[in-house]
Amino acid sequence: MGATVGVVLFPGSNCEMDVVEAVERLGATGKLLWHDDSNLGDVDAVVVPGGFAHGDYLRPGAIARFSPVMGAVATFAQDGGPVVGICNGFQVLTEAHLLPGALQKNAGLKFRCGPSRLRVETTDSVLTSAASIGDVLEIPINHFEGNYTCSAETLAELRAEDRVVVRYVDNPNGSVDDIAGVCSAGRNVVGLMPHPERASHELLGSTDGVVMLRSLLAAAGLR
Amino acid sequence: MIFDCHVDVQLRPGISDPQGSTIEKALPALGFDGVAGVRVGKSVMFRLEADDEAAARREVEDMCNRFLTNPVIEDASIRVSASS
Secondary structure (H helix, E strand, O other): OOOEEEEEEOOOEOOHHHHHHHHHHOOOEEEEEEOOOOOOOOOOEEEEOOEOHHHHOOOOOOOHHHOHHHHHHHHHHHOOOOEEEEOHHHHHHHHOOOOOOEEEOOHHHOOEEEEEEEEEOOOOOOOOOOOOOOOEEEEEEEEOOOEEEOOHHHHHHHHHOOOEEEEEOOOOOOOHHHEEEEEOOOOOEEEEOOOHHHHOEHHHOEOOOHHHHHHHHHHHHOO | OEEEEEEEEEEOOOOOOHHHHHHHHHHHHHOOOOOOOOOOOEEEEEEEEOOOHHHHHHHHHHHHHHHHOOOOOEEEEEEEEEOO
16 A cells, blocks of 8 residues: 655645645555644655745744644654655745754745756655765746755754755755755755656656655655 | 834844845935945834733743744844833
8 A cells, every 4th residue: 555645735835736646646645634733644754835825924934833733743753754845845844943944035036937957965865765866857946935044053064964955956046055955864854945746747847856756655655 | 011012023144135135236226326235124013911011022032033033044123112
């Protein structure tokens, strides 16, 4: 039996069905998790999808972080469960302190929407275990606040601990050190601005996201 | 007692401010020369019931740390005064 991937649904999320569709094509079951529910049920992995959770009011992720589901996601993550935040989901995970740093407005105040090339920097994460270091993946981005920033100490720690998961080949948003995605110290929580689920079928122009989703399903299968 | 509270949220020094730099670049086009160091923040105002001013200030500081700012990139300055 395939793994079950819980996909968190906040008011204002808009990529949840894309994630469900993408993981179901790979043989898993996608299960929506309503933000007001503090029980994840029987899931093997959690994805916090893109969108504008709670309207992005105050700051992206600032209000979503207090949704009851986030307490359950934090417990699941502490227990080693695979958790991936995509785009707005990455912002939510930083606000929830499950990942370090913050996502600022893009340099040049440009909303960036289009394909981006990502270099895989580590395979020791739940999103890249099936890839190879140095692989260049073409994955779309679609964001206004994806400019990753963190303190110098945090950056040094991320580098020393090999926790930069993917870097942009051509930095589209001003992110420090070209960072597109990072992972937690336990390597089971990953956040990234690009959307692997939008690169999961030939009709979408790229299938490069599949290796990421397969990595996630492999981690989910171990639960 | 009721207190008027004003929280001024600013990006921390050293954090890039794309809005500030865009405004700074736009000003000369309107003939405003010599402007430098533009920073954009936000302002949050509310009334708060508390026993005294110190208690009100503590409450607002807690709000800032946990919700109104993201301490990774933002600082807050707080003004609290008895509501007239």
